[in-house]
Amino acid sequence: DVGVRIVFMNREFTVTAEREQILDLLLTTFEEAVRQNRQLHERERELTHAKAELARYAHALEARLDHVMRSIPDVIFSVSADWGDVYYASAAVERVFGCPPGAFGLDHVRGNAHEADRGVLDEASTRAKASGVAEAFELRLLGAGGATRWVAGAVVPVAERGAVTRLDGVARDITERKQAEERLRQSELQLRQAQKLEAVGRLAGGVAHDFNNLLTVIMSEADLALAGAPGPQLRETFTDILGAAERAAALTRQLLTFSRREVVEPVVLNVNDVVLGLDKMLRRVVGERMAFDLRLTPHAANVRIDRGHLEQVLMNLVVNARDAMGEAGGTVLIETRHVTREGPDPEAHGDAPPGAYVVLTVTDTGTGMTADIRDRIFEPFFTTKDASRGTGLGLATTYSIVKEAGGTIGVYTEVGVGTTMKVYLPSLATGDAQPAAAQEGSVAGGSETILIVEDQAEVRRVAQVILRQLGYTTVTADGADDAIALLTADDPHVDLLLTDMVLPGTSGIELARRVTTVRPALRVLFMSGYSSEAWGRHAGALQHPLLQKPFTPRTLARRVREVLDAPPERTPASPPRAL
Numbered sequence: 181d182v183g184v185r186i187v188f189m190n191r192e193f194t195v196t197a198e199r200e201q202i203l204d205l206l207l208t209t210f211e212e213a214v215r216q217n218r219q220l221h222e223r224e225r226e227l228t229h230a231k232a233e234l235a236r237y238a239h240a241l242e243a244r245l246d247h248v249m250r251s252i253p254d255v256i257f258s259v260s261a262d263w264g265d266v267y268y269a270s271a272a273v274e275r276v277f278g279c280p281p282g283a284f285g286l287d288h289v290r291g292n293a294h295e296a297d298r299g300v301l302d303e304a305s306t307r308a309k310a311s312g313v314a315e316a317f318e319l320r321l322l323g324a325g326g327a328t329r330w331v332a333g334a335v336v337p338v339a340e341r342g343a344v345t346r347l348d349g350v351a352r353d354i355t356e357r358k359q360a361e362e363r364l365r366q367s368e369l370q371l372r373q374a375q376k377l378e379a380v381g382r383l384a385g386g387v388a389h390d391f392n393n394l395l396t397v398i399m400s401e402a403d404l405a406l407a408g409a410p411g412p413q414l415r416e417t418f419t420d421i422l423g424a425a426e427r428a429a430a431l432t433r434q435l436l437t438f439s440r441r442e443v444v445e446p447v448v449l450n451v452n453d454v455v456l457g458l459d460k461m462l463r464r465v466v467g468e469r470m471a472f473d474l475r476l477t478p479h480a481a482n483v484r485i486d487r488g489h490l491e492q493v494l495m496n497l498v499v500n501a502r503d504a505m506g507e508a509g510g511t512v513l514i515e516t517r518h519v520t521r522e523g524p525d526p527e528a529h530g531d532a533p534p535g536a537y538v539v540l541t542v543t544d545t546g547t548g549m550t551a552d553i554r555d556r557i558f559e560p561f562f563t564t565k566d567a568s569r570g571t572g573l574g575l576a577t578t579y580s581i582v583k584e585a586g587g588t589i590g591v592y593t594e595v596g597v598g599t600t601m602k603v604y605l606p607s608l609a610t611g612d613a614q615p616a617a618a619q620e621g622s623v624a625g626g627s628e629t630i631l632i633v634e635d636q637a638e639v640r641r642v643a644q645v646i647l648r649q650l651g652y653t654t655v656t657a658d659g660a661d662d663a664i665a666l667l668t669a670d671d672p673h674v675d676l677l678l679t680d681m682v683l684p685g686t687s688g689i690e691l692a693r694r695v696t697t698v699r700p701a702l703r704v705l706f707m708s709g710y711s712s713e714a715w716g717r718h719a720g721a722l723q724h725p726l727l728q729k730p731f732t733p734r735t736l737a738r739r740v741r742e743v744l745d746a747p748p749e750r751t752p753a754s755p756p757r758a759l
Contacts, residue, residue, distance in 0.1 A: 255333070255351040257284065261309060261344045276331055276353045278321065294320035294328065301335075308335040309344045318354075330358040373560065388432055392709025393636045395432070395730035399425045400642040403733050404649075429730045446585070448608055451481040451516050451538050454490050462498050462514075470502065471511040481516045481538040483605040488728065489581045496574040497542040497601050504546030504599060515541040518607060532588040536607040541600060548595040557591065578603075623737040625650030628675035628744055632656045633663045633691065634707070635683055639729075643678065646733045647740065660686035667695065674702060676744055681708040681726075692724060705743045707731075 249256065250271040258267040269281040279288050286305075290298050297319035304317035318332040333351030337344045399422060406418040455476060466472045483490075494514075501512045521534050549557070558579040582589055582603055590602035630652050634640040637658070644654045655674065657663040660683050667674065677695060679688040692704045709729035727739045 253352065256349075257351070258346060258348045259285075260346055261337075263305065263347070267346065276329075276351055278323065278329075289319075289321075292321050294322060296320075304335050305347055308337045308347065312337055312339070312344075328355075329353060330355045376560075388709050390709070391432060392429070392729035393639050395425050395429050396709075397638040397642050399429070399730050399732050400646060400736075404645070425730070446484050446486050448482055448484050449487060449490060451483055451490070451540055451605070452476045454487070455494065455514060455516065455540075458491060458494060462494070465495070465498055466502050466512050469507075469509040470505060471509075473511065473513045475513065475515045477517045479518060481518070482608040483538050483585070484608060485581075485585045485605060489585070493578045493581050493603060494540065494542070496578045497603070500574060500601075501542055501544035501546065501599070504544050504548075506546070510545035510598070511543075513541075513543040515539075515543070517541075519604075521604065532586065532604055532606075536609070537587065537604040538607045540603040540605065542603075543598065543600040545598040548597050548599055549591075549593040550595060554591055554593055558589075623650075623734055624741050625652065625737065626741065626744060627651055627653070629653040629655065629673055630676045630678055630740065631663060631666065631674045633658075633660065633677065633679035633683065633688065635659055635680065639680075639707075643736065646736055649733075650737055652740075659683050660688070660691040663691060664694070667699075674699075676703045676705060676740065678705050678707065678727075678740070681706050701748065703743050703746075705739060 252270065253272055253275075254270075255272045255276045256268070256270040257273070258269075259265065260267070263286040266285055269284040271281060273279060273281050273284045277284060277288065278292060286301060289301050293300065300317050300319040304315045308315040314334045314336045316332070316334045318330070321329045321331055323329055330353070331351050332354045333349055335347050335349045338346045338348055402418050402422040402425060406415060406422060409415040409418055455474065459474070463472050498512060498514070505512075517539050518536065519539050520536050521532065557575050560576040579589055582605065585605055587603060587605040590604065591599070592602070593599040630647055632640055632643050632647070632654055634643065634656070635658050640656050640658065644656055647654050655666060657666055660679075663677075663679070677692060679691055681688040683691070688706060692706070696702055696704060704724040706724055706726045707729055708726060725739070725743055727736065731739075
C-alpha cells in the first residue's frame, strides 16, 4: 500500500490514508477532551469562587442578624415543647433574666422567680400547647440585691404534622412600666385622699363658723360661772363643761388646720417662751404619775410660725407621748436646741433644705413603734388608739403645720424603749420675738369705748358682758349697716371696733375698711370662727389683728388690751368723707 513510513521508538509504522483518517479523528477527539477539561477546570474555579462569595455573604448576613438580635431589648427564644432543649436564646436574656444565653431555661426562671410566680411560665407553656395559640405571661424575678424585676412576654406553639414540637417566645423587662404604674396608682390614691380632705375641709368650713360661735358662748359662760361658783361641786361641773368645750374647739381647729381653712398669723416667736408659757398646762396634761422635764437651749430659739399652731404642735406631741406610756407611767422630756442640717435625714418624714434650724424635741419612755406603724403615723385618720381617745388627726395636723412653716419632723423610735419626735423649724437669726401669752394671772381692763359688731346675739351679749366687767364702755350692733348708722348718727367716741369678719350683707372686712378710711385712728380687732373665703377675696385684710373663735374671757380681754396698747401706726391723713 502506498503510504508514509514513520519510525517511532525504533518501530516502523506505515500511515496509510485509512490510518490517517483514524489519526485525524483521534487527534480531534483528544483536542476536544483537552478543551472540555480546561472548561471544567475553569468552571471549578468559578464554583469555588462562588462558594467563597456565598460563604462570605452568609457570614456577613449572620453577623448582621446577630447584631440585630443583640440590639433588640426583648428576649427571643426557641425551646423544645417540654423545655428540655433550648435551641436559641438572644443576648437580651442576660439583661432580662440575669443569666447568659447558655444558662437560660425553665429551671433558671423557676429558681429566680418570686415565690408566687414560680409556676407562671410553666402555666403559660401548658396553655399554649393546649390552645395552639400564643399565651401571655407576667412574672417577677428577684435580683441578687433583693430588687424585684418585672418580666412580661408570650409563648407561641409551633406544630409539625399536628403535634407541637417547639415553643418560640419573646419576653421584655417591664420594671419601669410597673414603677410608673405604681407612681400613677400612688398619685391616684393621693388625689382621692386630697378629695376626701377637701370634702372634710368643706364640711368643717361649712359648720365651723356657727360651731365656734356656740363654743364661744359655752366657754365664756362656763368661765364666768366658774369664777363665781360658790362651792366645789359647781366649780367641778363648770370645769368639766369648760374642758369639754376646749376639746371640741381643739378638734375644730385640727379639722380647719388640716384642711388648710384656718386663718393663720405667722409671727416671730421664741420657741422657749412658748414652751414655758404652756408649762403648767402641759404638766396637767401629763399628770402626776409621769415625770416631766424641760431642757431648753439658753439661746434665743426664734422661728416664724402661727402662735396657736406652735402651741397645737407641742400639745399634740405631749398628748401622744403621754398616751404611749399609758398607766405604767414614765418620763416626758421636752428639749430645744439649734442644729445645722447639711443633708437629708433618713428618719425625717419628708425633708427640708439644708440650713439652720431650731429643733423642738419631745421624748417619751413609752412602748415605741414598729416600722410599719412609724411609716403611717402622719396619715390622716390613722390611729392606734381606740375610738374614744383618738381621731387620727393629731399627728397629721402636726405634720401639716410644720410643713407649712418650712420645716419637717424626724421620728426615732424603738419598741419597748420609747419615741423621740424632732420638729425642725427654720431658725431666724434676727427679729424680735413676740412674748408668750401668760397662762395664769389676772388680765387688765380699761375705760375705753368698744363697738361690738356681731350678728349672733349670744356671742354679742357674752362679749359685752365680759368687756363691761373689765370696765369698758360697750356699744353693740348686729351688722355693718347698724354699725355705720351708730357711728354717723351721734358721732360717738369709739376707741376700738371689735367686729366679726363674716356678717350678713357687708362683711366685717369691708366695714373696717370703710370706717378706718374716715377714722384712721380707730383700732380694729377682727373675730372669726372660719373666714378663708373672706380672706381670699380681700388681700389686704391681714393689716388688722384677728381673735380666733372660740375664745375665753381671758383671751378676749388680753387681745383687746394688746390692740388698744399697741403703738399707733403712721396712717396718712385722709379727708373726712361720709361712710
